[in-house]
Structures are given as structure tokens and as C-alpha cells.
Amino acid sequence: MKLSKVIISLLHGLPTTLILLAFSFIFANLIGLGLAWLYLRRNPIANGFARGYLGLVRGTPPLLMLLLAYYGLPKLFLLVGIDINGWAKLIFGIAGLAIGWSAYLAEAFRSAYLSVDAGQYEAALVVGMDTKQAFLRIIMPQAFLIALPNIENLLIGLVKATSLVYVIGIVDMYSTAVDLSNQNQGVYQLEIFVILALIYWVVVLLIEWGFRRFRKHYQYVTV
Amino acid sequence: MLLELKNIKKQFKNNHVLKGIDLSVEKGEVIAIIGPSGSGKTTLLRNINFLETADSGSMLFREQQIDLAKPTKKQILWARRHMAMVFQNYNLFKNKTALKNISEGLVFGQNKSKTEADELACQALDQVGLLGKKDFYPSQLSGGQQQRIGIARATVLNPDIVLFDEPTSALDPELVGTVLHDMKTLADKGQTMIVVTHQMSFARNVASRVAFFSDGEILEEGRSDEIFDHPQHERTQQFLSAIAEDY
Ligand SMILES: Nc1ncnc2c1ncn2[C@@H]1O[C@H](COP(=O)(O)OP(=O)(O)OP(=O)(O)O)[C@@H](O)[C@H]1O
Numbered sequence: 001m002k003l004s005k006v007i008i009s010l011l012h013g014l015p016t017t018l019i020l021l022a023f024s025f026i027f028a029n030l031i032g033l034g035l036a037w038l039y040l041r042r043n044p045i046a047n048g049f050a051r052g053y054l055g056l057v058r059g060t061p062p063l064l065m066l067l068l069a070y071y072g073l074p075k076l077f078l079l080v081g082i083d084i085n086g087w088a089k090l091i092f093g094i095a096g097l098a099i100g101w102s103a104y105l106a107e108a109f110r111s112a113y114l115s116v117d118a119g120q121y122e123a124a125l126v127v128g129m130d131t132k133q134a135f136l137r138i139i140m141p142q143a144f145l146i147a148l149p150n151i152e153n154l155l156i157g158l159v160k161a162t163s164l165v166y167v168i169g170i171v172d173m174y175s176t177a178v179d180l181s182n183q184n185q186g187v188y189q190l191e192i193f194v195i196l197a198l199i200y201w202v203v204v205l206l207i208e209w210g211f212r213r214f215r216k217h218y219q220y221v222t223v
Numbered sequence: 224m225l226l227e228l229k230n231i232k233k234q235f236k237n238n239h240v241l242k243g244i245d246l247s248v249e250k251g252e253v254i255a256i257i258g259p260s261g262s263g264k265t266t267l268l269r270n271i272n273f274l275e276t277a278d279s280g281s282m283l284f285r286e287q288q289i290d291l292a293k294p295t296k297k298q299i300l301w302a303r304r305h306m307a308m309v310f311q312n313y314n315l316f317k318n319k320t321a322l323k324n325i326s327e328g329l330v331f332g333q334n335k336s337k338t339e340a341d342e343l344a345c346q347a348l349d350q351v352g353l354l355g356k357k358d359f360y361p362s363q364l365s366g367g368q369q370q371r372i373g374i375a376r377a378t379v380l381n382p383d384i385v386l387f388d389e390p391t392s393a394l395d396p397e398l399v400g401t402v403l404h405d406m407k408t409l410a411d412k413g414q415t416m417i418v419v420t421h422q423m424s425f426a427r428n429v430a431s432r433v434a435f436f437s438d439g440e441i442l443e444e445g446r447s448d449e450i451f452d453h454p455q456h457e458r459t460q461q462f463l464s465a466i467a468e469d470y
């Protein structure tokens with residue numbers, strides 16, 4: 001087996017890794033936003049639910065979260081009469097990662113919201129905006145910029161966490177590499193894993209580049 | 224009478240910050256509020272535009288009677304859209320350029336079109352000589368420039384009254400003059416304003432009336448020359464002589 005073949009087979013796993021990454025990140029953000037919103041409510045039920053969710057999810061190792069999603073979600077859905085046993089494993093992988101990361105993102109959003117200067121909100125109100133306009137036009141954009149470094153770190157963490165989906169039998173880049181290494185009885189073993197590391201590294205570099213460009217665009221907005 | 228405040232009371236926990244404030248403002252008047260730190264000057268302004276809610280008291284504004292302790296959402300929005308405020312630390316929107324800082328209130332508070340709002344904002348910037356900075360963000364502007372934009376943001380809305388809370392206190396001494404100059408220009412144009420200030424020269428020369436605040440009360444109020452030349456209360460005399468070097 002040639003090294004170029006190794007690279008090609010590893011790259012075959014890349015789309016799965018990227019799909020996992022993209023969808024779990026999107027859903028984690030959506031759930032995270034909802035959670036942060038609930039957490040910031042004064043309503044004790046909403047607030048209590050968010051706290052409980054955050055506490056539980058943050059205390060669960062990502063690997064375990066994937067197993068819980070894979071074995072637990074079908075049971076949970078059966079309770080309401082929906083059979084999702086036949087769903088693709090990928091969906092459970094996305095769900096497990098999204099649930100895990102939603103808690104961290106919720107915290108990032110919440111703390112960013114709280115650290116927006118209160119004077120910004122007051123200034124918006126006194127120029128005649130209503131509370132919704134003040135939130136959407138002034139507070140949210142600033143909170144987003146404050147949260148950005150945290151979001152970037154969490155996304156990079158998620159890149160690496162996608163490799164954990166082998167526990168529920170999803171074939172991504174990482175499990176392809178492990179298979180290759182086993183099939184080759186030790187030949188190219190180191191090379192396989194070095195190439196794998198390089199591919200992850202490139203993905204992370206691209207993410208950092210994107211965030212850097214974004215920051216540069218808003219460099220004069222110091223929140 | 225444009226604005227009439229009656230018996231405003233406000234306390235934070237056990238701290239009685241406003242102990243029954245009465246104040247009337249005629250159209251075109253410039254009222255200076257002076258007094259020691261912690262006497263409740265800022266709190267009074269914040270009760271007028273509902274950034275705080277008073278415990279009791281009422282406000283007659285543009286012939287509308289509003290219970291300051293129980294304003295409706297509609298009354299709050301209505302009142303704010305006929306008033307403006309200039310903050311001590313400017314509070315320019317950090318995520319908006321100078322131009323957008325000014326036009327935002329026109330679009331979202333007064334339903335003007337974006338083009339019309341930007342045009343008015345450009346004019347307002349031009350008037351204070353800062354049109355060249357229209358695409359700058361607050362972080363790229365000096366404190367003096369930020370505050371002059373803060374004033375433009377307030378006045379572009381054509382408010383019946385502008386509330387100033389120590390607009391020059393955060394500025395380097397050499398920048399104070401330009402901001403005071405803008406405020407004097409406004410006053411000369413007949414803009415009604417209430418100005419909380421430690422700038423005694425402004426209070427004396429620009430304000431038509433001065434109210435001296437002490438401990439949550441207006442201890443003394445009158446024409447500015449009366450207050451400065453013949454203060455009646457001992458507290459007023461003490462306060463004025465303590466900061467005598469300022470004017
Ligand atoms: N949100 C608040 N919560 C609790 N106490 C407050 C609050 N705002 C103001 N106070 C208290 O009310 C009192 C009056 O404050 P205020 O800011 O109105 O004074 P001021 O006259 O504007 O003083 P300065 O000249 O220092 O600005 C102070 O004792 C202050 O600690």
C-alpha cells in the first residue's frame with residue numbers, strides 16, 4: 001500500500017467528519033441560544049431547567065454523551081411513540097455532539113450578554129428604540145463579538161471531538177485511520193497517524209483563518 | 224409649561240435618594256442642576272426618562288400627565304421619543320459608526336427612511352465639524368469627539384427637551400471647551416435642556432435657572448445670577464465657595 005493511497009482513504013472519511021462538525025455546531029448554537037435565553041429569564045422554571053441541563057451536560061464526558069444519545073434517544077422517542085431506531089448513526093453522532101457542546105455555547109452566550117455595558121442598552125432606549133430593537137441592534141451584535149473567542153475555541157474543540165463518534169460505529173476520518181493501521185499490520189502506522197493529524201490541523205487552521213478575517217473586519221468595534 | 228415634575232420620590236433599599244422633587248421647565252429654558260456628589264442629580268434625570276422607576280411622583284410633559292411610579296409601556300416610549308439624553312461617558316453604540324450612531328434613533332425611534340436618516344445624520348455631523356469622521360467607530364474617536372457626536376445623536380431627534388448628565392466630566396480639560404461650545408450653541412437656538420454639571424461657568428453664563436441639589440432635595444432654586452451672587456442657604460454657600468476656583 002502506497003502513502004498516496006493512505007491519504008486518499010483518509011480523505012474519504014473527511015466529508016463525514018465535516019458533516020458531523022457542521023451540523024453539530026449549528027445545532028449546538030441553536031440549542032445554546034435557547035438555553036442562554038432560558039437561563040437569563042427570571043422565571044424560576046425556565047431558569048431552573050437551563051441550570052439543570054447545563055449542570056448535567058457539562059458534567060458528562062463527550063464520549064459518554066455519544067453513547068447516551070445513541071442508546072438513549074430512541075428509548076426517549078419511543079416514550080412518545082416515535083420509532084427512531086432506524087435512523088442513521090450519523091444523526092445520533094450529530095445529536096450527541098450538539099447536546100454536549102450546546103451547554104458550553106450557552107455559557108459563552110450568557111456571559112457575553114451579561115458583559116455588554118449596561119449603558120449601551122440605556123442609550124438605545126433613550127434614542128427611542130423599544131426593548132426588542134435595542135436587543136437586536138445593539139446588545140446582540142456586541143454580545144456576539146464578546147463571545148467570539150469562546151465560540152472559536154469551542155468549535156476547534158468540536159473538530160477534535162468528532163473523532164469520538166467511532167464509539168457508535170460511525171466511519172469518519174479517525175476510524176478510517178484506525179482501520180487502515182490495523183489492516184496494514186503496523187506498516188506505515190506512524191505515517192497514517194501523522195497524516196491524520198495533519199488533516200485535522202489543516203481544518204483547524206482554516207477555522208482560525210476564518211475567525212481572524214472576521215475579527216479584522218470588526219477590529220474597531222471594541223466591546 | 225413644557226415639563227412639570229411633582230413630588231418625585233425614589234429610594235434604593237433604605238437610601239432615600241430623592242425626597243420629593245418639584246421642578247418646572249418652560250420651553251426654551253436651560254436649567255442647570257448643581258450639587259455635591261451623591262445628592263441624587265443623576266437619579267432625577269433617570270427618573271424623568273424612565274431608566275429608573277420612581278416610587279412616587281408625577282410628570283406633566285407636553286400636556287400629558289404621567290404617573291412616574293406606574294407608567295405604561297406606551298407612555299414610556301412616547302416620552303422617550305420626545306426627549307433625549309447625553310451621558311457622562313457618552314455611551315455611543317460601540318458597534319456603530321459615528322454616522323449610524325446618529326441615524327439609528329431616527330430610523331428606529333422615529334420611523335424615518337434609512338436614506339433620510341443618514342442625510343440628517345450627515346448634516347448633524349457637519350454642524351459639529353465631524354463629517355470627516357462619519358465612518359469611524361467610537362473607539363477611533365477622542366472623548367471630546369465622542370461626546371459631540373453624543374450631543375448630535377440627541378439633538379438630531381428634535382427633542383422637546385435634552386437631559387445632560389455631566390457631559391464634560393469624563394473629558395480631558397482641553398476638550399471640555401468644544402463640548403461646552405456645542406451646548407451653548409444649542410441653548411442659543413432655544414433648545415430646552417436640563418444640565419447636571421460641575422462646570423460653574425456654564426451654569427452661571429448659559430443656564431437661565433439653577434437648582435442646587437443637596438441630599439435628595441432641591442435646597443435652592445432661582446435665576447443663575449441670584450444663586451451665584453446671593454445664595455440663601457448655608458449649604459449652597461459652602462458648596463459654591465468650595466469650588467470657587469472653577470469660575
Ligand atoms: N442603581 C442604584 N442602586 C442603588 N443605589 C443607587 C443606584 N443609583 C444611585 N444610587 C445611590 O443614589 C445616590 C445618588 O446617586 P446619584 O448618582 O443620583 O448622585 P449624583 O448626584 O448624580 O452624584 P455625582 O455627582 O457623583 O454623579 C447615591 O448614594 C448612590 O449610591
Ligand SMILES: [Mg+2]
Nearest residue numbers: 264265266389
Ligand atoms: Mg451623577
